[in-house]
Amino acid sequence: MRNLQANHRNRKRFLCNPALLRVLWLLGIGIFALVIGVIGALLGFIGLLKQARSHFFDHLENQWETKCFVFQRLTVPHPCYSCNSTNCTTNICYDEKFKVSYKIYDDSEIISAINVRDTSNPQNIQIGNEYTCYYDRLFNYREVQWEHTLPKSQAPIIATGISLIIIATLILALFAVYVCWVERPRLKRSKRRNQMLRHLSGEH
Structure with missing residues (x-):
């Protein structure tokens, strides 16, 4: 019983040691x-990679x-729904x-396919005709679409990554x-104090 109480006191003294708490805090x-810093670096790298891809597309002429x-x-055709705060209306998409x-x-x-979803009107495109389209030259030649959508700027992601790196x-x-x-x-003062105590205890 005494051994258990002594172990408990030693463990409590160890956990409440100010030096240990400072080390854990640091x-x-x-x-x-x-x-x-790692999260910021990853965000910055991903943003720069996407921005470089966008820059590449901008200079493809x-x-x-x-x-x-x-x-x-x-x-x-299929039904689609448009709702506001009071009611919902059903349309054909x-x-x-x-x-x-x-x-x-x-x-x-x-040879590939272009998928268009949830449009309010059918596309004015006829079988047997040619139309301007855009394919992904960088990653997947089979990815094609009717409209060339400009990529979004990655500046917010890059700025967030840089901010996190600066904070870190x-x-x-x-x-x-x-x-x-x-x-x-x-630590130096504590070391000197311990040396003095050992020296004094050695003299006695």
Whole structure:
């Protein structure tokens, strides 16, 4: 019983040790700063990668633009709903699939499909005709669409990543200053005090 009480007191004294609590606190701050920095770096890298892809497309001089020959078309009407704060109305929408063939930059012919969903009116596109279309030259030649949608700017993602990296850097800088100017002198004083106590106990 006494051994259990002694172990409990020792464990409580160990957990309430100010030096241990400071070490755990400093480790927590350091890990938190590193996690923020890693997240910021990942966000910045992803944003820069997407922005580079957008920049690449902007300088292709419309070489992703081609002509799609429509040889098959499927139109499926279905009900769609539009609701406001008071009621909902039912309309007819259309899902359409166009089988097309087109040539890419190296004059190879690709056969693919363009899917258009939930349009209020059928597309004014006829079988047997050619229409301007756009394919993905960078990643997937078979990904094609009728309209060329400009990619969204990745500036917010890049700015968020840079902000997190700056915050992590500031935290780590303050952490380093605190360790060098506060904890290190404290450890030196504690070491000298322990040496003096050992010296005095040795004399007695």
